[in-house]
Amino acid sequence: MSQDPVAALRAEVRHWMETHLVGRFLPLKHRGHAGDGDALPELRKEWERELAAGRWTCPGWPEAWGGRGLSVAEQVAFQEEYARAGGPGRLGHIGEGLVGPTLLAFGTEDQQRRFLPGIRAGTDFWCQGYSEPSAGSDLASLSTRARLDAATGDWVVHGQKVWTSLAHLSDWIFVLARCEEGSVGRKGLIFLLMRLDQPGVEIQPIRQIGGGTEFNAVFFDGARAKARDVVGQPGEGWSIGMALLGFERGISTLGQQMAFAQELDLVCEIARETGADRSPVIRQRIARAWVGLRAMRYLAMRVLAEGTDAEARIEALGYKYHWSNWHRDLGRLAMDVMGPVATIEDADPRRDRLRQLFLFSRADTIYGGTNEIQLNILAEQGLGMPREPRGTGGR
Amino acid sequence: MxxxxxxxxxxxxxxxxxxxxxxxxxxxxxxxxxxxxxxxxxxxxxxxxxxxxxxxxxxxxxxxxxxxxxxxxxxxxxxxxxxxxxxxxxxxxxxxxxxxxxxxxxxxxxxxxxxxxxxxIAAVAAPGISDASGLMGIAAETENEGYRLSGRVGPLIDAPVADLLLVIARMGTGRALFALRPGQGVEVRRVRSLDGTRSYGELDLSHVPAMARIDRGDLSEDDWTKVVATAQLALAAEEVGAARGAMDVTLAYIADRVQFGRTIASFQAIKHRCARLEIDLAEARAMVYGAAANAVSASPQERLLEALGARALATDLAFRAAEEAIQLHGGVGFTWEYDPHLYFKRAQASAMLLGRQDEHLSTIADIVLRAGVGS
Missing domain, CATH: 1.10.540.10 (Acyl-CoA dehydrogenase/oxidase, N-terminal domain)
Incomplete structure (x- = not known):
């Protein structure tokens, strides 16, 4: 087995995590994931630099940009081992998984030179400026404006973005904005890279149902993007913005599943403690959770496999619906298993983790495409059923 | 893998x-x-x-x-x-x-x-193979240089057309396997089933000669577990296929049927129900194919766990796809002339083979609560 490069990588990651997620970094174990994303920010930024020093940031990037050029299977192995070791939520995720690949595919040489090293080094953090108060599921109806300042060549931005995760901890934001006056829908948009620390940008935290504030509203009032910080051509923003969403390919979801397995193990452990494991109904729910998780693993492996066919493409369309609803159900099961103390805020970190799961998993079926939008997409793109009619104000 | x-x-x-x-x-x-x-x-x-x-x-x-x-x-x-x-x-x-x-x-x-x-053509009598209650099942005892088989068999699929009947029976603390030839001391009665796409029979148990017993003497529970896992997984695959077939019929019908001046496939209520089925189909199919690919390297217990998981998903799915087929066809879905009822009856008949879904889930819970979630 030692000849197997994936197995060798697993062993290397495991050893590195065992020797580095210790000492001052120990409090980060299992922290900073969805629902807890604003935990221990300064220490997590240091952790990103620690990862960078070990060459564990951007391992899927080409070696020329400081990556390891890992294959999909190797990246999956890395994500799984990272999660298995209790590695904290990655502040660098947006830069590494979304901005980097987008710039490698569509960025200018100048953009690659200026932005990739900071992401790789774990020193520059990014956030995503897509959703707006009036443009949620219907993202293409966004109205943030970018006007060209003829004197400087800068783009001057007015408008508001919302649900911007970790904006308050980030240095840069990528923004989809309308650059052609009077344009509607997917046409006339621009993809801008903007520094957050500048006049005309205001970040306001939004408190979530779990009490934390990992996302924000970001207001633009005359903030600027340099001409050289436009990705693609002005007017092409939609295609860049959508390509960016395609880069993730779900590699991190196998790491996510490792965390799901830990959560389900925790539910089983608590069920044994409270005696809930003796209830036939609870047992059936635990069994269903196990089956759903195992099927999710095989689904992800099929979707990620190279040379995928039509079946796998349809499976990919349903994957987000599957995992998000599974996770939401687990949140409720966790509460039921804990019993009456479930809603009491005590100091037990295990129960606190499951309470956060209960609350935050409500977001899983909303962000990144709601359940309802996922079903539309699957029916239309997967099953070839007729498209939803558009209102008169749309496209 | x-x-x-x-x-x-x-x-x-x-x-x-x-x-x-x-x-x-x-x-x-x-x-x-x-x-x-x-x-x-x-x-x-x-x-x-x-x-x-x-x-x-x-x-x-x-x-x-x-x-x-x-x-x-x-x-x-x-x-x-x-x-x-x-x-x-x-x-x-x-x-x-x-x-x-x-x-x-x-x-x-x-x-x-x-x-x-x-x-x-072979048929297998394995009642009670997933039955914790012990109500179903066949028992074997030695008797006059042979064995006496007794117990409740239940309907046996494909028995009326089989030339070989394999019977799994409890014997002491273990199990035994018998090979019987219909017509040679064992009678199979055809019974009519709601599911007309398979033949069903009943079996009268009696004395069988010693040579009918064909299991190796040195079997462990793992050997049987592997067989059960194989049969369960194959059945799950068939159920996934039946669900796909019911959806084929449904999607074709709703794409043609026009009401209120539009095809009924264009209504979101119907799109979402079809999309839900497709997601559940993808889940069950991934479980079936994942378990099949894993079968070479997994332990017998893990194979059983995954096969039962595949059954739990596929059984639900086949029934839901069939009931949705009837509902989305509307009035004609209730007629003999249209196909949904064939899928509906097959789904219910298959759901009862090799144990009920709640028994499968109960077995899964036993193993997961004892041995952990695994990954």
């Missing part, structure tokens, strides 16, 4: 899909129904005889192809999609696994080459 089909596997899949679409279309199934046979001898001759599909998992030394679980689930899914009225699951999946894993070399030598050549 690869979850991508090899070129050979893709060929088997495409060939099976083509053949069943051609030879097990709705008109042909209705002909089988009208003769009340539950069995299509012509299709079986093609599948088992000409094409040799029963030889897929028969070991090479018994003149089979020695292929594995993935090839089996490919075939079963394709057969299930058209409700093909052939004893493929009983013969090619369940009986072959029983013979290959728990039988004596002599029994293998006798039966496997005949099955591989399509000359023998």
């Amino acid at each position: 690869s979850l991508v089909l090899s070129e050979d596997q893709v060929m088997i899949r495409d060939e099976a899909a083509r053949l069943f679409a051609e030879m097990a279309d709705s008109a042909r199934i209705r002909e089988v129904l009208s003769h009340d046979l539950g069995h299509d001898a012509q299709l079986w001759a093609r599948v088992a005889g000409d094409l040799g599909w029963c030889s897929l998992t028969v070991p090479e030394q018994s003149r089979g192809l020695g292929l594995g679980a993935v090839e089996t689930v490919i075939l079963m899914e394709a057969a299930g999609r058209r409700l093909a009225p052939v004893p493929l699951w009983s013969t090619a999946a369940f009986a072959v696994a029983l013979l290959a894993h728990v039988s004596t070399p002599e029994a293998c030598e006798t039966w496997l080459p005949r099955i591989a050549a399509g000359e023998t």
